[in-house]
Amino acid sequence: MAETIVSGMAGRYATALFELAEEAGAIDAVQADLGRLSGLMAESPDLARLVRSPVFTAEQQLAAMAAVLDKAGIAGLAGNFVRLVAQNRRLFSLPRMITDYAALVAKSRGETTAEVTVAAPLGDAHLAALKEALAQQTGKDVHLDVTVDPSILGGLIVKLGSRMVDASLKTKLNSIRHAMKEVR
Structure with missing residues (x-):
């Protein structure tokens, strides 16, 4: 199907x-x-x-x-x-x-789009590396739709189809804060 x-x-x-x-x-x-x-x-x-x-x-x-x-x-x-x-x-x-x-x-061209959120604009070398890594992962040509959101503090969030990888500093800090609350 x-x-x-x-x-x-x-x-x-x-x-x-x-x-x-x-x-x-x-x-x-x-x-x-x-x-x-x-x-x-x-x-x-x-x-x-x-x-x-x-x-x-x-x-x-x-x-x-x-x-x-x-x-x-x-x-x-x-x-x-x-x-x-x-x-x-x-x-x-x-x-x-x-x-x-x-x-x-x-889809007709075998391409896919990844929504990428970053804290600061990425340089051409970083964009190319990210694009290549995603292309290897999907086996398709990947177009990047990059959004700059300083509130994530650092790192990046990548949405590709139904998958999402949140490697933002904000999320990591929130995880640490949550873990420390449980320790108390």
């Missing part, structure tokens, strides 16, 4: 888009357009509010998204997809659809 990597309504939309992009030979172009749109949503609180707010009508969302897509130069399959999503009142799920599409692309 094949492993399901996307599910729900957003997964169905992403799967349909992936299949259309695969037929058209436009997987990379669609991914680039969706990545650009995702960046715009991250940069603009107004656009993010438009996407997730049920207050706007389908017509208002469609008109606004059409203007954003035209200004960003996003056309073709990705542009038509976003317009369809807006028209169907599913814009609130667009961020998840974009994430699910990226997961489908990665």
Whole structure:
């Protein structure tokens, strides 16, 4: 049985888009357009509010998204997809659809993504070593999604699929504190 990597309504939309992009030979172009749109949503609180707010009508969302897509130069399959999503009142799920599409692309290429949390930015040598170690562990090409969180104090937290390794200094200190409480 094949492993399901996307599910729900957003997964169905992403799967349909992936299949259309695969037929058209436009997987990379669609991914680039969706990545650009995702960046715009991250940069603009107004656009993010438009996407997730049920207050706007389908017509208002469609008109606004059409203007954003035209200004960003996003056309073709990705542009038509976003317009369809807006028209169907599913814009609130667009961020998840974009994430699910990226997961489908990665799976088709034999890639996987590891979410890495570090206390301070890692240098290129450390990133390369981490990427290689994870690639050896999984047997796949690993893309790193690195987040800097100074609250972990040191070390790192790696999430890869359903597995997580927490080697942060904060967790180790909490374990020591807990062990010392039990000794008393």
